[in-house]
Amino acid sequence: MxxxxxxxxxxxxxxxxxxxxxxxxxxxxxxxxxxxxxxxxxxxxxxxxxxxxxxxxxxxxxxxxxxxxxxxxxxxxxxxxxxxxxxxxIRTVHQEINLVPFFNVYENIFIGTEQKKNILGIGVLDDRQMKRKAKEVIERLGVRLDVNKPAHLLNASMQRIVEISKVLVHSxxxxxxxxxxxxxxxxxxxxxxxxxxxxxxxxxxxxxxxxxxxxxxxxxxxxxxxxxxxxxxxxxxxxxxxxxxxxxxxxxxxxNEYKREECYKCSEVFIDVKNLSTDKLKGINFSVHKGEILGIAGVVGAGKTEIAKAIFGLDKIQKGEIQLYGGRYQPSCQRAIENGIALVPEERQAQGLIPNYSVMKNITLTYLNKWCSRGVMDSDREIETAREYIDLMSIKTTGYAQLVKFLSGGNQQKVILSRWLNGDFKIGLFDEPTKGIDVKAKEDIYGLMDQLAREGKAIIVLSSYLPELLSISDRIIVVHEGELVGEFDPKEDNAKEKIMHAMLGGRVA
Amino acid sequence: MIGKKLNVGSVDKKEFLRKYGTVMGALIIFTVFSLTARNFFTSTNLLMLLRQMSMLTIISLGFTFVMGAGGFDMSIGNATGLINIIFAIVILNTNSFWIALLAALLVGVTIGVLNGTLVAYIGLPDFIGTFAVGSIIYGVKMLITKGNPIFFNDTVPKIFFFIGQGYVGPIPFPVILMAFFVGLAIFILNKTSLGRRVYAIGGNSIASLYAGINVKRYRLITFIVSGLSVAIASVILTSRLGSAQPLAGEEFLLDAISVVFLSTTMFGDGEPTGSGTFVGALIISMMNNGLTMLNVPYYFQYITKGTVVIFAVVLSVVLGQKLRVKL
The missing domain is CATH 3.40.50.300 (P-loop containing nucleotide triphosphate hydrolases)
Incomplete structure (x- = not known):
């Protein structure tokens, strides 16, 4: 050796x-x-x-x-x-976090490889030793983390640290x-x-x-x-x-890093969010115009997704209101869709796809009534639509009947986008739209958002990846711990540094 | 290289089993009973078998909707008895089959709404919510009847007896009803937006919500469908028995669970289907019928049925499908 x-x-x-x-x-x-x-x-x-x-x-x-x-x-x-x-x-730290929420840090680290001590011939968990070893490993990483804290109380990056520690204890x-x-x-x-x-x-x-x-x-x-x-x-x-x-x-x-050339913003306001407060949000104010791409920046857990969920009627609004096209709007998923709001969710697998459904069935799911009369599906027209979008979005698939779970991440995302595109939405909420997808698909999606803005839709992009927001947005607002902390023009001097500063809550990075 | 070939072969075999294993199971059971039970493979018995299975099939079709949307309904056994009684009381008092049928369907819908509200809107786990409703139904039917059956007199309209006992040509009427509802369920589940949304919710309820499907409402609808199918089966049962028994139909719960789990193992999609449910009901009913003909005591039938459920569930897990219901 x-x-x-x-x-x-x-x-x-x-x-x-x-x-x-x-x-x-x-x-x-x-x-x-x-x-x-x-x-x-x-x-x-x-x-x-x-x-x-x-x-x-x-x-x-x-x-x-x-x-x-x-x-x-x-x-x-x-x-x-x-x-x-x-x-x-040889050990792998996987992309997904696999922690038991109510187990604390050291229990998660030793899951499946619990250390035992012998008391009267019975193997009993040796918590003290496990805690000690867990502490050692975490110290090696140069992180301060209480090994007695339950995993569900940790933020995403600390959970990742626990995942790494799980691997490190095996040297x-x-x-x-x-x-x-x-x-x-x-x-x-x-x-x-x-x-x-x-x-x-x-x-x-x-x-x-x-x-x-x-x-x-x-x-x-x-x-x-x-x-x-x-x-x-x-x-x-x-x-x-x-x-x-x-x-x-x-x-x-x-x-070339994607760059938009024109701004298609019109004077008409499509969505106006006033003093919006939910469980996670405190007094959010912003509006988006027809043809505008608004970027919402923030670190993970800052409240970006919660803004999208409140608009789409998934989170209960405690205070404040949302106006659509100058009129009142009481959010619910169904009313959101009726009012032309589309949501491309952050978690493609958990929130976006029906894994055992074909590409076609996933594409037509939201506006299903378009392909049926009196509740009965018109298969021919449905297949036609699916083919059209597979073509239009260049979705790589063996055909409209292929199960969507067998597609790559980028192509799955295109399926979800197609789902909304065939319904002529007016306000698009794109939550981390390019998360975990390849360069080519990313560019396609940036191009699509630009085109949608040109067609006169209002686009809201929520992302924690700043370069993406800088290249695609007309305007960027920043949320931090549920509050709106700044608004920026991506073309202003030192925009990247200023936004980053705001994302970190004004603390020096 | 040889290893690889063998490997490919076993994949094909597995794929074949995955798709047609349940159908083959049905064929094997059919063959075994035909060879061992003397009077099994006769036209009289086979028609009787079909008539016997019609009620279970109809109930299981409703259950298929519930489980297609990822739910579970524990109230169906008790519901059957209650609907029997309500139907009998109404028909004795009004002398109208149609009013009694309407009353039975209304009770079915009410039970469905109750289940669906508790489970989909209030958020109780399916097992707890529907089990509790089943318990309440049990209490109510005992309260009404003190456990005594209700008998019919001669004034009851003839059409009532036709539902469960009549024939169209050589075919028992319940078999025609069953064929109609099997076809209807297959059509709704495969060809309508309702079916599409039901399976979408079963496939991923969160994603269905994000796609704008009113998940709560559709889950409620599946429970109403289940309640309605129990009502229809109860009317057939009452007519067949010629009396209303408060405890009649309790065995439908275990049988329907078996049927729908068998249904999920068909065609390897992990979803219960209309045709799968028919084959599942055929398997369970053949076992009930065949084992009785072989003079196997009824308690052994429980043992075999329990074994079949375990076998079906294990098979569907082994064949790599996700269990639709979190047990």
Whole structure:
């Protein structure tokens, strides 16, 4: 066994040669050569469906490769299952948070690997030891966190820390991070990146997957680009540039950060929110005009989503009112839709999709009555509509009858957008519309929002990803802890810094 | 390479089982009883079997709506008896079959509204809410009858007896009713916006809410459909028995649960379907009928039915489907 010592950088922990994977005759991964050294951050980038996840699943023992070989410390190995891979010190921090809400921090960290002590021949939970070890691990991360706090009281970034600690107690040699900064606000994102850099310094080999190129450029030692199941290139950070990576990822055209050219704002006010207060919101005031794109910025948990939910009638309004097109409006989901409000929710899986429904059934769900007369569905017209939108939105699918759960994230998002587009809404609420989707789909969605504004709709984009808001919005308002703390023109000088400052509640970042 | 081929083969086999396992189960049970029970495979018995199963099928069709939307209805067993009694009292007092039928349907709707309000609008868990309603119904029917059956006299309109005992040609009338309602349920569940929304709610109720479906109202509707189907089956049952028994139909609860779970295992979608429910009802009824013919004591029938429920649920989990109901 090679010691995980910084001085032997040249020795690879993991080395793969020609690794591929086929499902039912389709090769989703082809010929991947890859290596990871101790104390290195090796990022994998690529659009959704490029093969990153499949490759990671092979390394972590979920899938067995259909071709090629994996070497650990130079000796060939086939992982039979996840346990087997873990026994070689390979651990994964998954994209989703999987904590038991009412278990406290240390119980979550040791879930499934509880430490026991022997009292009269009976194994009893050794809480003291678990607490001590949990504290040690969390201290290693340089975080202050009470191990006795229940997980549901933690914010998203602290929950992520617990997930990382769960992995760290097993003293791993390799940690795979799958989109760890998803759903984190800007400040938390930065802190997490620092933590990951810290882990690298202790000699752990890190495989990092992210859609956020800024992050990848900041953190990586090497970057491997995947496209269509193939490895396109592996480069050192010094030779990589975002434009270069993106052009490798998408293969064809070069990428420019999306920029809108015109503003289509009209004088007519579509929605006017006055002194809106709910459980989570305190006296929110704003209005959106026809043809305007309003960005609502805020860190995770600041109250962005709650604004959308209040408008869409999902959260009860305690004080204040919402006016639509100059008239009164008492929010409920049905009235919202009747009044031309569309909501693309933040959680695509939980709030957006009916997973076992086909692409078509998901597209037609909201305005179902359009395709039926006296309650009976008109299948021909429904299929026609589904085909039209699959075409219009370039949804990658085997057909309108394919179950939506088998689509990639970006295509699923397009299905949800299609659902609203076929109903001629007037006010669009887009909550984190590009979360976890690939570059190409992101650009499509930005383009779509621009087009919708040009057609005279009012668009409200809620996002914790500032560069996105800066490029798409006509105007940005910032919420912090349920209150509106500022309004900005994205084109003003130092807009990014000012908005960031406001998002963090005026505290210095 | 050989390993891979075997693997592909087993995937196909699994896929086939997933889709048609339940239908094959029905065929196997049919064959076994045909070979072992002497009078099973005769036209008289098969028609009788169909007539017997008509009530269970109709009740299970209503349950299919409830479970299609991810719900559960524990009140159906007790509801049957209450509707029997109300129907009998009304028909004895008015001498009008149609008024009595209307009263039965009204009671069914009321029970559905009660269940739906508690579960969908007030937010009680399905099991607790509908179980409590079932308990109240039990109390009410005992209060009305003191546990005694109600018998009919000769003045009762003839059409009443036709519902449960009549024939159209060689076909018992309840079988025709069953065929009609099976067709109707398949049509509503597959071809109407109601069915589409019901399954959407069962598939993901939160996403359905965000898509603008009035989830509460549609869940209420499924309970009303269940109440109505219990009412229709109760009228057939009363007519068949020629008397109203407060405890009649209690076995429908366990049987209908079995049927609908079998239904979810059909076609491998994890959703109960109209046709799946028909096959499920056929399986349960064949077992009731066949085991009786083989002189298996009735208590063994409970054991077999319980086993079938477990088998159906395990099968649907093993075959990788998500359980629709959180048990």
């Amino acid at each position: 090679m010691p995980a010592d910084k001085t032997v950088k040249a020795a690879n922990i993991i080395e793969t040669e020609g690794v591929g994977k086929e499902f039912n005759g389709v090769w989703v991964l082809k010929d991947i050569d890859f290596s990871l050294r101790p104390g290195e951050i090796h990022s994998l980038v690529g659009e959704n469906g490029a093969g990153k996840s499949t490759f990671i699943k092979i390394l972590s023992g979920v899938y067995q490769p259909s071709s090629g070989s994996i070497k650990i410390d130079g000796s060939p190995i086939t992982f039979h299952n996840v346990r087997h891979s873990e026994s070689f010190g 791993p040699r390799v940690i795979i991070f799958d989109e760890p900064t998803t759903s984190l606000g800007e400040e938390e994102r930065k802190r997490l990146l620092e933590i990951i850099k810290g882990l690298k310094k202790t000699g752990i080999g890190i495989i990092y997957i992210s859609h956020n190129l800024e992050e990848v450029m900041e953190i990586s030692d090497r970057i491997t680009v995947f496209r269509d199941g193939c490895r396109i290139d592996t480069m050192d950070r010094s030779e990589a540039a975002p434009e270069k990576i993106v052009s490798m990822m998408i293969g064809h055209k070069s990428y």
